[in-house]
Amino acid sequence: MPWLQIKIDTNPSHAEILEELLMAAGANAITLEDCKDQPLFEPIRGTTPLWQDTRITGLFDADQDAQAMTRAIRAGWEDIFPATDFPPVKVEILEDKDWEREWMDNFHPIQVGERLWICPSWKDAPDHNAVNLTLDPGLAFGTGTHPTTFMCLKWLDQNDISGKTVVDYGCGSGILGVAALLLGAKQAWGVDNDPQALIATRDNTRRNNLPDEQFEVFMPGKLEDTRADLMLANILAGPLIDLAPVITELVRHEGQLVLSGILQHQADEVIGAYSPWFDFDPVQALDEWVCLSAVKIRQG
């Protein structure tokens, strides 16, 4: 089914209100991205563009009336900011994403280590006695084929995580948290800043017959009081470094940390950001990527 996208370029101080107005107009999901270098419309020659910091995209069902929705969003804006021009809006039909999902034909069941298989939900599991994780990543990252995901899954397969509590930070499709639960973990919490990822994680939790409460999902900043036994964070080196205090705080004393999304040449910098609190194992590498594991030895 096609989707309707409403894109609005704004600035950070107006972003939250626009998010609320898009949700009130019926958006199924909202994404925010930096758009400084890619304006929706070419700025008029000789003028300074005013609205080019933050792009908000609302995803709506295609049978909605785009003009009526845009009018409602605009009316809401004018009530709140009567003296500020409504920013430029672009409405697009997002055709059925078959082209984005062509990879599905090439996604086959993958064996990870001794116990675990990742099986696309549209294919049969080859070994019914294995721990089979049934997966449809939707529009989120995480099929198990990427070396960073694969190394985290391998770590889970090789370690005893029975009864543990787990945070899957940057959960994407939810693949790591669901794998942890299927391998015996007691509870998982997922965090992602992409709403599509939270939807995919919830769907994959259900697909594996796990109750929603066993894998709860959150936007960043909503999980402050948790102290997990195990933290899985496959993001990228930059955000992992920036998030070091936040991620550290979510791990209990003597809890474990597994980080990936890191290129080989970035490993030392990431280790440096976490070494005030964690003692690292030898680095694991696959292709140009590494996976770092560690134990928390000092309180954050």
Ligand SMILES: C[S@@+](CC[C@H](N)C(=O)[O-])C[C@H]1O[C@@H](n2cnc3c(N)ncnc32)[C@H](O)[C@@H]1O
């Ligand atoms: C490489 S994917 C990993 C997905 C999955 N965990 C896996 O291992 O395949 C990284 C995920 O982190 C999310 N992400 C990136 N930066 C983030 C941040 N600052 N806070 C929370 N999530 C973030 C992205 O939206 C994406 O879903």
